[in-house]
Amino acid sequence: MKKPDFVVVGAVKSGTTSLFHYLRQHPAIFIPKSKEISYFSGSDSAGRVVGRDEYLSFFSAAGAHQKIGEVSTAYLYGENTARSIAECLGRDTRIIILLRNPADLVYSLWGQNTRDGGETLSLAQALEAESQRMLDPDFNKHVSGWKYNYAYTDRARYSPQVSRYIDVFGRENVAIYIFEEFFADIESSMRDLFGFIGVDPGFRIRQTAQHNRQGRVRWKWLHRLYFENSRAAEVVRRIMPARFRRAIMMAMYRLNTKTAPRQSLPDGQYRQLMKTFESDIHVLEGILGRDLSSIWSYSGEGK
Numbered sequence: 001m002k003k004p005d006f007v008v009v010g011a012v013k014s015g016t017t018s019l020f021h022y023l024r025q026h027p028a029i030f031i032p033k034s035k036e037i038s039y040f041s042g043s044d045s046a047g048r049v050v051g052r053d054e055y056l057s058f059f060s061a062a063g064a065h066q067k068i069g070e071v072s073t074a075y076l077y078g079e080n081t082a083r084s085i086a087e088c089l090g091r092d093t094r095i096i097i098l099l100r101n102p103a104d105l106v107y108s109l110w111g112q113n114t115r116d117g118g119e120t121l122s123l124a125q126a127l128e129a130e131s132q133r134m135l136d137p138d139f140n141k142h143v144s145g146w147k148y149n150y151a152y153t154d155r156a157r158y159s160p161q162v163s164r165y166i167d168v169f170g171r172e173n174v175a176i177y178i179f180e181e182f183f184a185d186i187e188s189s190m191r192d193l194f195g196f197i198g199v200d201p202g203f204r205i206r207q208t209a210q211h212n213r214q215g216r217v218r219w220k221w222l223h224r225l226y227f228e229n230s231r232a233a234e235v236v237r238r239i240m241p242a243r244f245r246r247a248i249m250m251a252m253y254r255l256n257t258k259t260a261p262r263q264s265l266p267d268g269q270y271r272q273l274m275k276t277f278e279s280d281i282h283v284l285e286g287i288l289g290r291d292l293s294s295i296w297s298y299s300g301e302g303k
Contacts, residue, residue: 001056006069006094006197010076013108014100014179020071028199030062031069040084041074076161082168095165100179101296102156103273107265118144159283274298
């Protein structure tokens with residue numbers, strides 16, 4: 001069976017939806033219509049893929065000479081996900097990682113959860129409750145969506161996540177891009193990425209739409225129906241193939257989302273969050289062999 005040659009593993013809220021659409025434009029690349037297949041993440045949502053054969057069925061329509069890929073942002077975070085991908089797809093699989101300013105990621109993820117109706121706490125309250133929530137079995141039962149989407153600061157501590165992929169796949173098979181740089185010069189970035197994947201780097205993408213705009217849920221009951229770990233979700237998994245579940249779930253999500261204005265993290269909270277992440281950023285800088293203090297606007301002290 002056909003299987004992916006490359007996987008975009010994250011990070012969440014780091015431009016991967018735009019990247020998904022850009023990659024799909026290249027004629028030598030096949031990516032399923034469904035983003036966030038998340039087979040290796042262990043999610044319990046209605047769209048969850050069950051079994052290797054069902055997962056590989058997403059790629060059956062790929063051409064004989066196309067490079068096959070998928071985009072699932074949950075993969076970066078899971079402790080065992082890199083090994084699971086290697087066992088299923090092979091250690092020569094190409095891994096692509098986009099990393100965003102961690103404070104901006106936290107705020108964006110919290111904002112998404114708030115607009116979707118799953119998050120009822122303020123940002124400060126949610127950060128204080130984060131550790132306890134991850135340990136609370138009741139939170140996992142009743143949370144809207146994947147519980148680790150509420151692990152705000154832990155999702156943004158990149159160094160252990162990146163290290164796991166380098167350890168498993170080797171540095172030569174892991175492409176790491178900084179979100180702010182990648183989208184500042186998208187044509188150059190995509191040329192480099194196409195070369196890494198092994199397709200014609202001269203192909204020029206069309207930048208005609210803004211993808212994954214911020215939005216607010218119209219009807220919370222409908223959002224809970226397709227994202228919560230419910231009895232209805234289990235019934236849907238039993239009677240409908242994964243490809244159709246994913247397509248229907250994402251269509252419902254788009255229908256149930258209305259555009260909302262984008263807001264910025266207040267300066268005081270930004271500085272406080274960046275202090276939280278400085279030690280991890282220092283480790284990440286060592287992994288990448290470069291300084292991030294200017295592009296991510298943190299002090300860089302303590303190196």
